[in-house]
Amino acid sequence: MTTTNSTPLYKNKLKRTIKTGMHALKLDDATYRDMLEQVSLRVSGKSKRSIKNMTIAELNAVIDEMRGKGFEVRRGKYQGGSTAAKKDNSPRLRDDQKQDKPMLGKIQALWITMHQQGIVKDGSDNGLSAFARRLINRERIKRDQPLVINLLGANDRELWQLIETLKSWQQRELDKQRLEKIKNELDDDR
Structure with missing residues (x-):
């Protein structure tokens, strides 16, 4: 490591x-x-x-x-309940990091595409990191391994699983959207 x-x-x-x-x-x-x-x-x-x-x-x-013992870890400072866009302060992937782990660029591109398609609400790197932590750390806890804070701490197998999970999620949502569109067209024809 x-x-x-x-x-x-x-x-x-x-x-x-x-x-x-x-x-x-x-x-x-x-x-x-x-x-x-x-x-x-x-x-x-x-x-x-x-x-x-x-x-x-x-x-x-x-x-x-x-x-x-009851301590709740909170992320970031209180935003005051405002609806203004939250600052994306997650670490950006540099080109040299993407070269070391080429799957990171694929994951980011997939996440941004899913946001543009309306599947993901938060298309920022913060949103991606939060999703990846939930997915990866769930498995790491089962195996009693150190938790990851962002994608840079994930291994290649975990990154591959993340890509496959995102692709499956994207396909399911696109299928739902297509089905809804067909349903609406049939209702309009009646």
């Missing part, structure tokens, strides 16, 4: 989420550190009372533990 420049950023995001969870659950320092120690021991066999040197798997396990 190659290390990317986004790994430290991802770890920092997980650490911020853990700190937010600590405050949301109103954990005192001793309880918080005991929880960190128990989770890290369970995940890696090493007792760690600080998140400073934890691995991504340990950090994800801490967040899962906090979720079990």
